Amino acid sequence: MQIHSRIADLRAALQGRGQSAGKIAFVPTMGNLHEGHISLMREARAHGDTVVASIFVNRLQFGPNEDFDKYPRTFAADCEKLAAAGVDMLFAPTEADLYPEPQEYLVEPPAIQHLLDGEFRPGHFRGVATVVLKLLNIVQPQVALFGKKDYQQLMVIRNMVRQLALPVDIVGGETVRADDGLALSSRNGYLSADERREAVRLSAELRKIRDAIRAGSTDYAGLERAAVAALDGAGWKTDYVAVRQQANLLPPTAPGQALVVLAASRLGTTRLIDNIEV
Amino acid sequence: MQIHSRIADLRAALQGRGQSAGKIAFVPTMGNLHEGHISLMREARAHGDTVVASIFVNRLQFGPNEDFDKYPRTFAADCEKLAAAGVDMLFAPTEADLYPEPQEYLVEPPAIQHLLDGEFRPGHFRGVATVVLKLLNIVQPQVALFGKKDYQQLMVIRNMVRQLALPVDIVGGETVRADDGLALSSRNGYLSADERREAVRLSAELRKIRDAIRAGSTDYAGLERAAVAALDGAGWKTDYVAVRQQANLLPPTAPGQALVVLAASRLGTTRLIDNIEV
Numbered sequence: 001m002q003i004h005s006r007i008a009d010l011r012a013a014l015q016g017r018g019q020s021a022g023k024i025a026f027v028p029t030m031g032n033l034h035e036g037h038i039s040l041m042r043e044a045r046a047h048g049d050t051v052v053a054s055i056f057v058n059r060l061q062f063g064p065n066e067d068f069d070k071y072p073r074t075f076a077a078d079c080e081k082l083a084a085a086g087v088d089m090l091f092a093p094t095e096a097d098l099y100p101e102p103q104e105y106l107v108e109p110p111a112i113q114h115l116l117d118g119e120f121r122p123g124h125f126r127g128v129a130t131v132v133l134k135l136l137n138i139v140q141p142q143v144a145l146f147g148k149k150d151y152q153q154l155m156v157i158r159n160m161v162r163q164l165a166l167p168v169d170i171v172g173g174e175t176v177r178a179d180d181g182l183a184l185s186s187r188n189g190y191l192s193a194d195e196r197r198e199a200v201r202l203s204a205e206l207r208k209i210r211d212a213i214r215a216g217s218t219d220y221a222g223l224e225r226a227a228v229a230a231l232d233g234a235g236w237k238t239d240y241v242a243v244r245q246q247a248n249l250l251p252p253t254a255p256g257q258a259l260v261v262l263a264a265s266r267l268g269t270t271r272l273i274d275n276i277e278v
Numbered sequence: 279m280q281i282h283s284r285i286a287d288l289r290a291a292l293q294g295r296g297q298s299a300g301k302i303a304f305v306p307t308m309g310n311l312h313e314g315h316i317s318l319m320r321e322a323r324a325h326g327d328t329v330v331a332s333i334f335v336n337r338l339q340f341g342p343n344e345d346f347d348k349y350p351r352t353f354a355a356d357c358e359k360l361a362a363a364g365v366d367m368l369f370a371p372t373e374a375d376l377y378p379e380p381q382e383y384l385v386e387p388p389a390i391q392h393l394l395d396g397e398f399r400p401g402h403f404r405g406v407a408t409v410v411l412k413l414l415n416i417v418q419p420q421v422a423l424f425g426k427k428d429y430q431q432l433m434v435i436r437n438m439v440r441q442l443a444l445p446v447d448i449v450g451g452e453t454v455r456a457d458d459g460l461a462l463s464s465r466n467g468y469l470s471a472d473e474r475r476e477a478v479r480l481s482a483e484l485r486k487i488r489d490a491i492r493a494g495s496t497d498y499a500g501l502e503r504a505a506v507a508a509l510d511g512a513g514w515k516t517d518y519v520a521v522r523q524q525a526n527l528l529p530p531t532a533p534g535q536a537l538v539v540l541a542a543s544r545l546g547t548t549r550l551i552d553n554i555e556v
Binding site: 007011101103104105106108109110129130133134137159160163164166 | 381383384385386388407408415416418438442444445
C-alpha cells in the first residue's frame, strides 16, 4: 500500500497509474479504524479498480468544546488494517497539507445542517461538507463510500454531490455492530468497562421504536419520549431520539413514508450516535 | 462546434473524445459575447487541446433588483462567434438543467465577498462561486479562463479553486477596450448614444489615478474623492472608486505593494465596472 501525505504526491501517483488505475473508489476516514471502516474498504473493492482511503482528523468539523484533541490517533495500526484489507493507496495529509492557510471558502449546507446532530454540533456539517468536497477534488474518485452510522452526514454528502454536480457516485455502507448491537465507533474507545456494558441500551431503544412502528404505532412523539426516559433514567444525557423521514430527516407527515429512527446521547463524557431504518 | 444543453450529454461528449480530448480549456460566460470574450477563447486555444465555452445567465449571482430579466440573450449570434473563434464545444444549459431543484448547497466566500462590488451586490460572489464550482465540476477542465475586467470575481475564483483544491489552473485574460478606452462589457449595450460617449470617463478617471500613483502620489483617498467628484459631476452615480492591493483587494498598508484601481458607477440605469492595475 502506498502512503502519501502531500496532495501533489497523491495526484502524481494516481496519474502515474493512468488508464490502469481504472475506476477509483475512495473511503475517507478519520482513522482509528474498526470493522465498520474495513467493511467499507471491502465494499470499495467491489466498486473500483483502485481503492484509495484517507485518514484525516478534520478540525473544521469539531466544535470548540468537542474532542478534536483527544480523538484517538492510531496511525500505524490503521495502516496495517488498510493494507490487510487490500487498500491500494492511503492519503494521510497533515493539517499543513490540507489547510495550509485558514479555510475561508466553505460549503454552506441548507437547513438540514441545523437539525438533529446539527442542533447540538453547530458548524459540524459545514466542516464535513467542506472537507469532503476538498478530498473528492484531490482524489477525484468515481465512487466514494460513507457509513450509514453517520446517517445525517451521508445525506448531507449525497445532497452536496448532487447539487454541486460532482462527478462521483456516493455509496452508503451498512452500520457494523458488536455482538450486543452497539454500533462500532471510534468513540466507543472512550467508554469504561461499565459504560461499555450500558452502551447497548442505545441501539436497544432504537430497535424498540422500530419494532413498535412496524407493529403499527404512529405515536412517534410518545415512542421518542419513552426512549429518552429509558436512557436518561439509566444515567445517559440524551440530545435527541427522533423518528424521521429517510428522504429529508424531517418529521413524518403522512403514512407510508420510509422512516429512520436516530439518536444521540451521552454516556459519561462520551457522545454516541446511532440510527435504524424502519 | 458541438452544442450541448444537458450535463449528461456534455460529459458523454467529452468522455467520448477520451485521450484525444487532451487538455481541456474552459471559458464560462453569460453570453452576449464581445471581443473581450472572444479574446479569452483564443487564449483558451493556446492553453488547451479542446476548448469548451459555456453560456448561462446565472440567476444566483443577480440581486432581486438587478438586471437578470433584461440581461441581453443573443444565443444565435454567440454561437456564430464561438464557432468562428474555433471553440470545440459549447455548454448552454437551461435553468432546469443547471438548477433542477433550488440550489441549497452554496459556496460561501470569506470577507472579500462583502468588499467593493460585494458591498453593492449582496450575495453576488456567493452566486458566482457556486455556479463556477458547479460548471468546473461538470466540464472538468485542466484550465479555466476569466477576464480581468471582473477583477474581484477573478480573485474570488482563484482563491476558491486554491482553497477547495480544485484540479484546475485559473488564467486571467486582459481587459479588451474600445478605441476610446471603454472596457468592453455586455452592459455597454444598455447605453444610449449620449451615454456611450460619456462612458469613456470611467476608464479615463482610472487612468488618471494610475498615472498619479506612478508619479509618486500616495494620497489614495484624495485621488479616489477627485474621481468620484468628476464622475458624479458629469451625471454618474458612483458606488466606489478604490485604490487597493492587488493581492487581497484591501487598502494599501505599506509602500511597494502592487496596486489596482477599481471603480463601479451608474450612468443612467446602467452600472459599469472597470479596473486598471498600477
